[in-house]
Amino acid sequence: MLSVKDLHVSYGNIVALRGVSLEVAEGEIVAVIGPNGAGKSTLLLTIAGVVRAKQGEVRLGDAPILGIAPELLAARGVALVPEGRHIFGSLTVAENIALGATTRRDRAAIAADIERALDMFPILRERYRQRAGKLSGGEQQMLAIARALLARPKLLLLDEPSLGLAPLIVRQVYDAIFALKRQGMTVLIVEQSVHRAVAAADRTYVVNSGQIAMSGRSSELHGTAAFDAAYFGMGAEKGVR
Amino acid sequence: MIFLQNAIDAISLGAVYALAALGIGLIFSIMRLINFAHGELIMVGGFVLYGLAGQPYLVMGLASILVVAILALGMERIAFRPLRKASPATLLIASFAVSYLLQHVVLMVFGARPMGVDFLAQFGDSVELGVLRVPKLQFAAIIVTIVSLVCLALFFRRSRIGVEMRAAAEDFTMARLLGVRANRVIAVAFVISGVLASMVSLYLVAQTGSVSYKMGVNMVLIAFVASVIGGMGSLTGAALGGFLVGIVSVSLQAYLPVDLRPYRDAFVFLAFIAFLLWRPQGLMTRRADMERV
Numbered sequence: 001m002l003s004v005k006d007l008h009v010s011y012g013n014i015v016a017l018r019g020v021s022l023e024v025a026e027g028e029i030v031a032v033i034g035p036n037g038a039g040k041s042t043l044l045l046t047i048a049g050v051v052r053a054k055q056g057e058v059r060l061g062d063a064p065i066l067g068i069a070p071e072l073l074a075a076r077g078v079a080l081v082p083e084g085r086h087i088f089g090s091l092t093v094a095e096n097i098a099l100g101a102t103t104r105r106d107r108a109a110i111a112a113d114i115e116r117a118l119d120m121f122p123i124l125r126e127r128y129r130q131r132a133g134k135l136s137g138g139e140q141q142m143l144a145i146a147r148a149l150l151a152r153p154k155l156l157l158l159d160e161p162s163l164g165l166a167p168l169i170v171r172q173v174y175d176a177i178f179a180l181k182r183q184g185m186t187v188l189i190v191e192q193s194v195h196r197a198v199a200a201a202d203r204t205y206v207v208n209s210g211q212i213a214m215s216g217r218s219s220e221l222h223g224t225a226a227f228d229a230a231y232f233g234m235g236a237e238k239g240v241r
Numbered sequence: 242m243i244f245l246q247n248a249i250d251a252i253s254l255g256a257v258y259a260l261a262a263l264g265i266g267l268i269f270s271i272m273r274l275i276n277f278a279h280g281e282l283i284m285v286g287g288f289v290l291y292g293l294a295g296q297p298y299l300v301m302g303l304a305s306i307l308v309v310a311i312l313a314l315g316m317e318r319i320a321f322r323p324l325r326k327a328s329p330a331t332l333l334i335a336s337f338a339v340s341y342l343l344q345h346v347v348l349m350v351f352g353a354r355p356m357g358v359d360f361l362a363q364f365g366d367s368v369e370l371g372v373l374r375v376p377k378l379q380f381a382a383i384i385v386t387i388v389s390l391v392c393l394a395l396f397f398r399r400s401r402i403g404v405e406m407r408a409a410a411e412d413f414t415m416a417r418l419l420g421v422r423a424n425r426v427i428a429v430a431f432v433i434s435g436v437l438a439s440m441v442s443l444y445l446v447a448q449t450g451s452v453s454y455k456m457g458v459n460m461v462l463i464a465f466v467a468s469v470i471g472g473m474g475s476l477t478g479a480a481l482g483g484f485l486v487g488i489v490s491v492s493l494q495a496y497l498p499v500d501l502r503p504y505r506d507a508f509v510f511l512a513f514i515a516f517l518l519w520r521p522q523g524l525m526t527r528r529a530d531m532e533r534v
Contacts, residue, residue: 048418050414050418069417069423070414070417070418071417071418071419071420071421071422071423074417074418074419074420075420079418079419080418082415082418086412086414086415088407088408088411088412088415088416089411090407090411091404091407091408091411095404095407095408098404099404099405099408099416099419099421100419102405102419102420102421103419103420147419151419151420
């Protein structure tokens with residue numbers, strides 16, 4: 001489904017990604033974890049077309065997508081839930097959700113999908129006519145995910161879905177991610193919080209200093225000494241892969 | 242009674258300023274561009290009326306709206322689209338360049354002297370309401386502005402592209418990530434801005450009966466001030482700012498001592514400097530816009 005090869009990204013003189021390669025198969029949930037500043041968000045923003053890469057290749061299916069504008073990528077089925085949610089605070093919850101379906105024209109199916117999203121996050125049904133800026137952080141995160149699902153994405157990119165949320169809300173958000181997994185959705189999650197992301201993901205990549213320090217099946221990686229070393233920045237120096 | 246007369250004058254002048262400020266505010270809210278060439282859209286609208294003088298007023302008015310809307314679209318396509326990723330300062334300088342270019346093209350073709358145009362001359366007649374005498378043009382300005390504001394509000398709330406434009410005004414990158422087409426949203430914003438500019442030119446030409454290559458300069462400055470007062474990035478704020486500037490201008494004209502009235506504009510701008518010292522973000526603004534402004 002998604003193939004990233006030798007991706008290099010810089011912000012001026014600051015190198016954010018140094019030759020990152022990863023694969024996400026159809027129906028798979030893949031986690032990219034790493035400490036703050038490792039380059040995780042840059043990876044997602046580059047895949048979504050917001051940040052330009054210096055070098056490398058990104059393919060969705062067989063098609064190269066690097067350098068394509070975000071709105072065209074959205075039409076091809078890439079949906080990003082960015083860090084910080086980025087909901088439209090002055091618009092209502094209903095308008096925010098409907099904007100998720102911007103690239104679609106099938107009205108009846110859109111209405112059904114809105115109902116499904118509201119069933120997944122019942123609190124949004126209660127807040128449906130309210131301004132999104134009035135929602136709590138957790139409700140905004142649910143809204144951001146619901147909005148992304150309205151696009152019926154082929155590939156869902158989740159950037160730090162648990163960041164800044166209370167533990168109870170994090171559990172609700174991850175319950176939704178588990179539900180997406182059962183539906184067979186392809187998801188790439190970026191997280192600092194290791195445990196939940198690794199529990200949800202089929203496979204995990206550890207990123208440190210803009211490089212993949214380690215990768216493998218989540219169940220085999222988590223809790224190993226090599227995993228901890230990679231996460232805390234010693235893996236890359238030792239050549240752990 | 243004098244107060245009521247002044248109030249009508251203030252609201253009608255504010256209505257025109259509100260239309261001009263909305264044109265500036267709409268483009269800023271989406272592109273972070275303060276388009277000083279908006280004044281030249283107003284000016285070109287006036288010259289279309291001049292060029293079609295003698296035709297039925299409806300033809301003159303519709304042609305002016307159409308030409309200015311197309312010019313606004315062309316301005317975006319040729320001057321601003323290639324600079325879309327440039328800094329706001331670069332965009333601002335580009336807007337000055339477009340402004341001077343258009344002014345000097347018209348200066349070369351038509352010369353510097355104002356030229357008379359017969360457009361809605363009978364709207365200069367006054368309607369007697371008891372002791373009040375209200376020019377028809379003032380009524381027309383108030384009604385046209387109210388209808389335009391209602392239409393714009395419905396457009397932004399009810400239409401798909403309108404909601405997309407509100408989303409883009411709040412967070413352009415996120416809107417694009419959802420599939421909102423940047424080119425389409427910006428093009429529609431420029432067309433609406435052009436239509437608003439042409440409505441201001443219809444008012445100005447009907448009021449003064451003349452056109453000149455600098456006729457939009459003063460109006461765009463006032464519109465800019467009004468949109469800053471209202472809160473850059475807020476369309477409601479831009480409209481309110483326009484009305485406020487109109488009300489303050491007419492009030493000062495009416496109530497300043499006679500000797501000071503020639504300096505009215507200095508007092509108007511002094512009042513708004515004091516206002517901005519008190520509330521630099523303007524009447525209404527979003528937190529996200531405060532940093533940008």
